[in-house]
Amino acid sequence: MFRLDWFRKDPSEKYRELDKCRIDFIRMGCGSSFDASDGPRTVVVFGSTGLLGGAIARRLLQEPFLYKVRCVTRRSSGEKARELAEHGAVIVNADLGETKSLEKALEGADIMFLTTHYWEEKNKEKEVIKGLNAIDAAIQCGVKHIIFNGSENVKKIIGKECNHLDSKSAIEEYIREVDNPSVDVTGINNSLPEITTNDIGINFTILRLPFWLENFYSVFKPHKLKHAVYAVALPLEGSELDVMSVEDVGEIVASILRRPRQYYGKTLNLSVESLSMENIVDTFNRHFDNRKFTDPKIRIKDMEKFQFPGSKDLAAMFEFYQSGQAVRDIKLTRKLNPHALTFDRWLSENRDKVEEALREAN
Numbered sequence: 001m002f003r004l005d006w007f008r009k010d011p012s013e014k015y016r017e018l019d020k021c022r023i024d025f026i027r028m029g030c031g032s033s034f035d036a037s038d039g040p041r042t043v044v045v046f047g048s049t050g051l052l053g054g055a056i057a058r059r060l061l062q063e064p065f066l067y068k069v070r071c072v073t074r075r076s077s078g079e080k081a082r083e084l085a086e087h088g089a090v091i092v093n094a095d096l097g098e099t100k101s102l103e104k105a106l107e108g109a110d111i112m113f114l115t116t117h118y119w120e121e122k123n124k125e126k127e128v129i130k131g132l133n134a135i136d137a138a139i140q141c142g143v144k145h146i147i148f149n150g151s152e153n154v155k156k157i158i159g160k161e162c163n164h165l166d167s168k169s170a171i172e173e174y175i176r177e178v179d180n181p182s183v184d185v186t187g188i189n190n191s192l193p194e195i196t197t198n199d200i201g202i203n204f205t206i207l208r209l210p211f212w213l214e215n216f217y218s219v220f221k222p223h224k225l226k227h228a229v230y231a232v233a234l235p236l237e238g239s240e241l242d243v244m245s246v247e248d249v250g251e252i253v254a255s256i257l258r259r260p261r262q263y264y265g266k267t268l269n270l271s272v273e274s275l276s277m278e279n280i281v282d283t284f285n286r287h288f289d290n291r292k293f294t295d296p297k298i299r300i301k302d303m304e305k306f307q308f309p310g311s312k313d314l315a316a317m318f319e320f321y322q323s324g325q326a327v328r329d330i331k332l333t334r335k336l337n338p339h340a341l342t343f344d345r346w347l348s349e350n351r352d353k354v355e356e357a358l359r360e361a362n
Contacts, residue, residue, distance in 0.1 A: 044070045044109045131167070216357075244270060
């Protein structure tokens with residue numbers, strides 16, 4: 001299995017290791033393609049008790065004749081895992097830090113949806129290693145399609161560390177390297193079938209998400225200034241913010257899986273709409289007429305000085321959003337999910353959750 005030092009190796013050495021892994025993969029007889037007549041495809045969903053993985057698992061569980069959903073968690077007895085099981089999911093105990101448990105979770109799977117979580121340990125290297133573990137295990141088990149929640153390399157773009165996004169960029173890089181064979185291995189062993197570089201890459205689709213609307217009842221919930229007055233503290237500084245509801249990613253993944261070959265090797269930059277601070281504040285005020293919401297005009301340099309853990313990472317994320325390099329495709333997103341919620345509709349449907357978050361802010 002590869003580890004973080006893989007990224008520090010000479011490119012020729014990296015390719016030799018990747019080619020050896022691919023050849024071993026073919027020897028195991030794991031290169032056959034899926035035939036739709038074989039029945040429902042098995043989809044392994046990581047992060048299934050979280051917002052993103054949970055949205056995808058719930059959506060795919062609506063089509064039991066197409067998908068067998070295997071939800072990976074470290075807390076199989078938890079309430080969220082039980083709810084998924086009640087809707088038909090197979091709950092599997094596995095840990096991204098334990099390779100053997102991953103291979104067991106992925107055995108016989110056709111598709112893997114992978115999302116990794118920086119904020120649990122706030123350790124970029126650990127997150128990258130866990131992502132690499134899952135990719136290695138997927139290759140070992142012959143998974144035919146990997147869908148990954150990735151990101152641009154923020155440090156490369158703005159020159160500042162953004163650990164929770166840069167970690168995902170590093171995992172993206174690894175996936176692309178694995179999918180990019182460097183040599184033609186035809187005839188490398190007479191006992192093997194004829195193998196070309198096209199046979200031994202992996203099928204992957206990268207999703208790059210915008211700002212989650214669910215942040216408005218969690219990390220970025222409006223904070224109270226005084227009685228019935230709240231500040232929406234986002235450092236946009238005149239720029240616009242791409243947004244969508246994480247719940248709508250479930251339908252997007254379902255659309256990808258209906259025509260998977262169309263999205264092999266693609267990076268999908270998702271957004272439902274782009275909002276200014278004026279749009280955001282006005283929408284809050286329309287939906288909560290008993291409260292007033294304001295824009296405190298917070299700046300990047302203000303957020304960098306905040307004392308909570310991860311403030312510099314979040315400041316770098318917003319600087320990246322302001323840079324114009326976070327290109328998102330609203331037209332593609334609406335093609336993949338025509339019913340994806342705008343902020344206005346999302347706030348209408350999630351008013352109770354936001355209301356509860358506001359009460360907690362008192």
